Amino acid sequence: MRSSSGVALARALSAILSLLSVVSGSVGVGRRVSKYSFPNDFMFGVSTAAFQIEGGWNEGGKGESMWDTYVHNHPEYTADHSNGDVAADSYHLFMDDIDMIKSMGVDHYRLSISWPRILPNGTDNNISYEGAKYYRTLFKELLKVNITPVVTLFHWDMPTPLMDLGGWSNPAIVDFFEDYARVAFNLYGDLVKIWTTINEPHQHCYNGYGKDYFVPALKSHGIGEYLCSHYILLAHARVYRLYEREFKPYQKGIVGITLDAFWADPKDPNKPEDVEAAENYLQMHLGIYAHPIFSDFGDYPSFVRERVNNMSSLQGYSRSRLPYFSDEEIKMLRGSADFFGLNHYTTYLMSPSSMEPDWDIPSLDQDTGVKMEQNLSWPRPGAEWLTVNPPGFRKLINWIDDKYNSLKRIPIIITENGMSDKGQTEDYERVSYFNEYLNQVLLAMYEDGCNVKGYFSWTLMDDFEWNDGYTTKFGLFKVDFDSPLKTRTPKLSAHNYANIVRTRLIDFDYIKPPSEFNRLLE
Numbered sequence: 001m002r003s004s005s006g007v008a009l010a011r012a013l014s015a016i017l018s019l020l021s022v023v024s025g026s027v028g029v030g031r032r033v034s035k036y037s038f039p040n041d042f043m044f045g046v047s048t049a050a051f052q053i054e055g056g057w058n059e060g061g062k063g064e065s066m067w068d069t070y071v072h073n074h075p076e077y078t079a080d081h082s083n084g085d086v087a088a089d090s091y092h093l094f095m096d097d098i099d100m101i102k103s104m105g106v107d108h109y110r111l112s113i114s115w116p117r118i119l120p121n122g123t124d125n126n127i128s129y130e131g132a133k134y135y136r137t138l139f140k141e142l143l144k145v146n147i148t149p150v151v152t153l154f155h156w157d158m159p160t161p162l163m164d165l166g167g168w169s170n171p172a173i174v175d176f177f178e179d180y181a182r183v184a185f186n187l188y189g190d191l192v193k194i195w196t197t198i199n200e201p202h203q204h205c206y207n208g209y210g211k212d213y214f215v216p217a218l219k220s221h222g223i224g225e226y227l228c229s230h231y232i233l234l235a236h237a238r239v240y241r242l243y244e245r246e247f248k249p250y251q252k253g254i255v256g257i258t259l260d261a262f263w264a265d266p267k268d269p270n271k272p273e274d275v276e277a278a279e280n281y282l283q284m285h286l287g288i289y290a291h292p293i294f295s296d297f298g299d300y301p302s303f304v305r306e307r308v309n310n311m312s313s314l315q316g317y318s319r320s321r322l323p324y325f326s327d328e329e330i331k332m333l334r335g336s337a338d339f340f341g342l343n344h345y346t347t348y349l350m351s352p353s354s355m356e357p358d359w360d361i362p363s364l365d366q367d368t369g370v371k372m373e374q375n376l377s378w379p380r381p382g383a384e385w386l387t388v389n390p391p392g393f394r395k396l397i398n399w400i401d402d403k404y405n406s407l408k409r410i411p412i413i414i415t416e417n418g419m420s421d422k423g424q425t426e427d428y429e430r431v432s433y434f435n436e437y438l439n440q441v442l443l444a445m446y447e448d449g450c451n452v453k454g455y456f457s458w459t460l461m462d463d464f465e466w467n468d469g470y471t472t473k474f475g476l477f478k479v480d481f482d483s484p485l486k487t488r489t490p491k492l493s494a495h496n497y498a499n500i501v502r503t504r505l506i507d508f509d510y511i512k513p514p515s516e517f518n519r520l521l522e
């Protein structure tokens with residue numbers, strides 16, 4: 001009762017607000033709006049990932065991904081003992097997804113292809129007709145309503161037979177990934193013109209190969225996590241060069257990569273060692289992927305190379321735990337992206353440390369030598385790791401823009417940004433998060449001259465949030481996971497995003513939290 005009357009109130013409120021904005025023209029007098037507006041060609045989108053929404057885990061000839069296999073074998077792994085078997089059922093309900101995207105006026109949709117859905121065994125000898133057809137239909141339906149698909153080839157759902165061979169830690173994966181990409185470009189390249197190869201290699205390698213926070217939960221800290229980084233980078237470059245050579249001349253699309261980073265603030269900005277720790281953190285977590293691709297020199301950043309070499313030698317290894325690229329590989333990697341995809345969520349405070357209780361030896365953590373803390377006076381409405389600090393976004397975009405000359409020519413596209421909460425449709429905190437973070441993007445563009453060309457909010461709807469299962473919600477749309485049709489309902493943040501996309505600016509008063517007085521009336 002309480003919550004449904006709350007929804008009704010919110011609906012009425014947002015209806016009234018949109019009426020007001022129509023009556024008073026695009027912007028009412030005295031309303032707080034952003035100083036700048038997004039250019040007309042700025043790409044607005046929403047993001048999802050196959051494993052987090054599709055379900056249909058064994059339908060249409062799909063093979064198993066490592067996430068299927070792992071959560072089936074370890075049901076206790078996820079917070080609510082759930083899995084991705086059905087998720088938001090987008091395998092069947094993708095037309096609903098398209099309606100939702102359309103309802104917000106958004107003209108780009110970033111989604112990923114499930115590798116084992118089109119190649120059940122991971123290898124290109126066996127293409128699933130039904131799996132291949134699923135994405136073809138989806139892309140065609142998107143294009144029919146003028147929504148441009150932006151497609152991620154790898155968003156963490158490695159085919160199980162390839163994971164059994166070591167996944168990204170096995171050099172042979174570079175060939176397998178290239179074979180898969182060739183199939184995808186052949187199947188969809190006439191429809192898809194914007195590709196991203198890999199999603200968040202840092203989170204994937206660090207949490208999945210170095211720790212057990214994500215699948216494959218290898219806990220190969222300090223070793224497997226660097227093999228993963230190394231071969232992911234090479235696989236990315238091989239696929240970029242494949243497209244450039246065999247497909248770009250007639251398909252005329254672009255290929256990039258999606259990297260992620262928290263912003264790193266020094267814990268005490270007056271302490272040079274904290275300032276240095278923040279820089280070291282960014283190099284070890286973001287520079288390690290960005291430098292080989294986007295810098296003029298290529299290869300790993302010299303700080304990262306020296307640091308891992310030094311630590312490896314101190315620890316008695318006769319070779320560095322971070323593999324070396326050949327000159328040819330350095331060349332192949334350098335310039336291997338047509339855009340810089342950036343995922344960003346939060347900020348941490350950094351100070352130097354040689355050891356912390358939760359670090360393994362050896363590990364990327366210890367090699368980095370930086371203690372990460374949250375500023376708990378920043379809001380933390382959902383996931384433990386996510387405090388809200390909008391200015392960190394602008395600083396991160398500037399850090400990237402300053403470091404890599406190539407970004408004067410090629411754009412930064414924000415491929416994910418968002419916030420989790422408990423899943424209420426009156427998500428005032430998410431409304432405010434998007435308003436404030438998007439405003440920082442505008443400041444980075446107009447006051448700092450950063451070359452940002454697009455923004456994709458994470459995420460279209462509530463989904464399977466990896467080891468959090470369905471306990472944390474990031475969606476612009478609520479999904480009722482208990483209902484057979486996985487009913488989708490817009491949250492206030494969806495209405496707010498639609499208004500930003502429509503007006504190209506941020507109206508901070510478009511959706512106002514209810515006053516204390518209104519709360520009492522409820």
Ligand SMILES: *[C@@H]1O[C@H](CO)[C@@H](O)[C@H](O)[C@H]1NC(C)=O
Pocket residue numbers: 061062063120121126128
């Ligand atoms: C191809 O994949 C299908 C569906 O998973 C499977 O049944 C079949 O055995 C596979 N064929 C080969 C040759 O591996």
Ligand SMILES: *[C@@H]1O[C@H](CO)[C@@H](O)[C@H](O)[C@H]1NC(C)=O
Pocket residue numbers: 062063064120121161
């Ligand atoms: C291919 O996948 C099918 C179905 O998942 C499985 O039965 C078969 O053994 C796999 N073949 C290989 C070579 O892995």
Ligand SMILES: *[C@@H]1O[C@H](CO)[C@@H](O)[C@H](O)[C@H]1NC(C)=O
Pocket residue numbers: 303306307310
């Ligand atoms: C690596 O060790 C050398 C020699 O001890 C030292 O001069 C250098 O600063 C170290 N580099 C890093 C990044 O720790």
Ligand SMILES: *[C@@H]1O[C@H](CO)[C@@H](O)[C@H](O)[C@H]1NC(C)=O
Pocket residue numbers: 265267268349375376377378
């Ligand atoms: C933590 O956040 C508060 C509120 O924004 C701010 O005043 C304070 O300086 C922050 N502390 C650090 C160490 O950044």
